[in-house]
Amino acid sequence: MGNASSHSIKGTGVVAGVAYAPAVWVRPRPDLPTVGTPVGEDQREAEFERFTEAALTVAGRLETRAAGAEGNAAEVLTATAGMVKDRGWHKAVRKNINSGNNAEYAVVGATDKFVAMFEAAGGIMAERTTDLKDVRDRVIAQLRGEPEPGLPTVTGEAVLLADDLAPADTATLDTAHIKALVTELGGPTSHTAIIARQLDIPCIVAVGAELRSIEAGTQVFLDGSLGTVTLNADESEARQAVAEYREFAAKVAQWTGPAQTKDGHRFQLLANVADGNAARVAADTEAEGIGLYRTEMSFLSATEEPTVDEQARIYGKVFAAFPESKVVVRTLDAGSDKPISYATMESEENPALGVRGLRIARDNESLLTRQLDAIAQAAAERSDDAATWVMAPMVATPSEAKWFARLCRERNLTAGAMIEVPAAALMADTIMPHLDFVSIGTNDLTQYTMAADRLSPQLAYLTDPWQPAVLRLIQHTCVVGRDHNVPVGVCGEAAADPMLAGVLVGLGVNSLSCAATAIAGVGAQLAELTREDCEKIADLAVSAESAAEAREAVRDYISALA
Numbered sequence: 291m292g293n294a295s296s297h298s299i300k301g302t303g304v305v306a307g308v309a310y311a312p313a314v315w316v317r318p319r320p321d322l323p324t325v326g327t328p329v330g331e332d333q334r335e336a337e338f339e340r341f342t343e344a345a346l347t348v349a350g351r352l353e354t355r356a357a358g359a360e361g362n363a364a365e366v367l368t369a370t371a372g373m374v375k376d377r378g379w380h381k382a383v384r385k386n387i388n389s390g391n392n393a394e395y396a397v398v399g400a401t402d403k404f405v406a407m408f409e410a411a412g413g414i415m416a417e418r419t420t421d422l423k424d425v426r427d428r429v430i431a432q433l434r435g436e437p438e439p440g441l442p443t444v445t446g447e448a449v450l451l452a453d454d455l456a457p458a459d460t461a462t463l464d465t466a467h468i469k470a471l472v473t474e475l476g477g478p479t480s481h482t483a484i485i486a487r488q489l490d491i492p493c494i495v496a497v498g499a500e501l502r503s504i505e506a507g508t509q510v511f512l513d514g515s516l517g518t519v520t521l522n523a524d525e526s527e528a529r530q531a532v533a534e535y536r537e538f539a540a541k542v543a544q545w546t547g548p549a550q551t552k553d554g555h556r557f558q559l560l561a562n563v564a565d566g567n568a569a570r571v572a573a574d575t576e577a578e579g580i581g582l583y584r585t586e587m588s589f590l591s592a593t594e595e596p597t598v599d600e601q602a603r604i605y606g607k608v609f610a611a612f613p614e615s616k617v618v619v620r621t622l623d624a625g626s627d628k629p630i631s632y633a634t635m636e637s638e639e640n641p642a643l644g645v646r647g648l649r650i651a652r653d654n655e656s657l658l659t660r661q662l663d664a665i666a667q668a669a670a671e672r673s674d675d676a677a678t679w680v681m682a683p684m685v686a687t688p689s690e691a692k693w694f695a696r697l698c699r700e701r702n703l704t705a706g707a708m709i710e711v712p713a714a715a716l717m718a719d720t721i722m723p724h725l726d727f728v729s730i731g732t733n734d735l736t737q738y739t740m741a742a743d744r745l746s747p748q749l750a751y752l753t754d755p756w757q758p759a760v761l762r763l764i765q766h767t768c769v770v771g772r773d774h775n776v777p778v779g780v781c782g783e784a785a786a787d788p789m790l791a792g793v794l795v796g797l798g799v800n801s802l803s804c805a806a807t808a809i810a811g812v813g814a815q816l817a818e819l820t821r822e823d824c825e826k827i828a829d830l831a832v833s834a835e836s837a838a839e840a841r842e843a844v845r846d847y848i849s850a851l852a
């Protein structure tokens with residue numbers, strides 16, 4: 291949006307698309323009291339009642355919003371309302387009030403206690419601290435008679451700016467008005483990013499403190515694929531870009547399979563799912579099957595390992611959504627950010643580099659073989675034409691691949707491995723001979739290649755799947771796959787980015803697996819590119835010096851085609 295006075299602020303784009311509208315800020319969080327106001331003994335019962343009343347009001351408001359929402363939004367709102375009413379939290383508040391503090395200060399203390407507990411537990415528990423703080427802020431605002439923090443009421447179109455969005459806010463965003471999201475914090479896998487992907491609105495995260503320099507009402511141009519927010523953009527160029535984007539969005543809405551390039555080169559377009567419900571949602575899209583079934587997601591809160599029969603029933607629900615199609619089941623990827631009480635080690639210094647994924651089974655092979663038995667049992671109920679492929683997470687060496695493949699083949703299962711550890715990509719020529727297929731997990735492959743925690747908002751610029759270093763490992767894997775006649779898929783978030791999907795096909799990937807909501811965008815983008823275009827953009831991306839340069843070069847190439 292070249293213009294002498296224009297100025298761009300950069301973050302990490304997580305959902306592609308453009309928007310041009312005035313900025314609005316999410317209503318600020320209340321200032322938290324740092325000292326308590328003493329409450330006399332005879333006032334404490336009334337003070338606790340004042341708290342309960344405020345909590346119930348907040349919970350009631352959330353429940354009303356839940357009743358008017360659907361699906362995931364309703365679930366998030368109901369869960370947040372549940373947290374406001376949580377008995378453990380109320381007990382902690384009461385204890386603080388009983389020791390002489392006023393309700394506002396008692397709420398802060400009780401929340402801090404839970405936040406510390408959740409942070410110590412790590413993984414997804416730690417990510418839930420945003421929800422806890424959100425609940426705290428809403429109740430404190432209510433206690434003070436201030437407006438509830440969170441989303442403003444917007445009448446026209448707007449780009450929503452926030453430090454980070456609370457689940458309860460993102461769940462009820464009205465996309466008729468809110469055209470894009472930008473956050474100071476967050477990362478590509480943060481809650482904000484996930485919801486933006488579901489709502490399919492352009493989104494940029496991890497912009498940093500510079501975002502705060504944008505005042506409400508300022509007209510901004512946002513480009514979700516470049517990750518830029520531009521102030522003083524050239525108005526006619528910005529409006530033109532929005533019109534082109536809307537034209538592409540219309541193509542996405544109309545796109546139907548099969549997935550192929552403009553000149554008819556076929557590739558498989560598959561869905562990532564976590565359970566039977568998600569598989570049914572995916573079955574309503576043009577997905578040809580499932581490319582990643584994350585089995586561990588069903589067991590995050592299980593305290594005991596489910597029996598083989600119980601597991602087979604759970605897996606069967608996913609198979610039932612795609613009775614005739616390929617389903618790639620990933621064995622338990624427990625550990626790191628997905629702790630499972632019956633499978634993972636109690637505490638490790640560095641869980642992302644620890645005993646996670648397939649590594650758990652080295653000292654506990656029967657945990658893996660019971661899961662494989664359950665997968666085989668459920669697969670036996672499928673039609674003869676339906677392919678059931680099984681892959682292991684976190685394979686790092688040829689001997690791990692060989693061992694896993696043997697266990698699969700003893701059960702007549704097609705054996706594969708995820709390529710998400712750089713060592714596995716580099717050793718692909720020695721790993722692939724043991725396997726029937728591989729699938730590249732770009733989320734972890736990026737994390738480990740760049741030595742950057744995928745959950746860290748400060749490192750989002752490194753954990754970007756456009757990093758040329760990651761693309762070079764993918765390129766190498768594809769070359770080896772072709773030599774060994776082993777199909778290579780991609781099932782990380784990279785496959786959900788339409789332009790990057792073009793790069794991946796150009797690199798020689800045979801199948802792409804992404805969130806159900808991203809399927810049509812990827813299919814529609816690839817339908818606009820020939821195989822030669824894909825190869826050209828792959829060259830551009832691989833030879834770029836940075837993720838931003840790769841993205842920009844590919845974008846310029848694709849825009850010039852229009």
Ligand code: PEP
Pocket residue numbers: 582584623710730731732733734735781782783
């Ligand atoms: C990946 O690492 O890219 C992947 C698909 O697995 P997960 O995101 O579940 O770690």
Ligand code: MG
Pocket residue numbers: 683710731733734
């Ligand atoms: Mg992974």
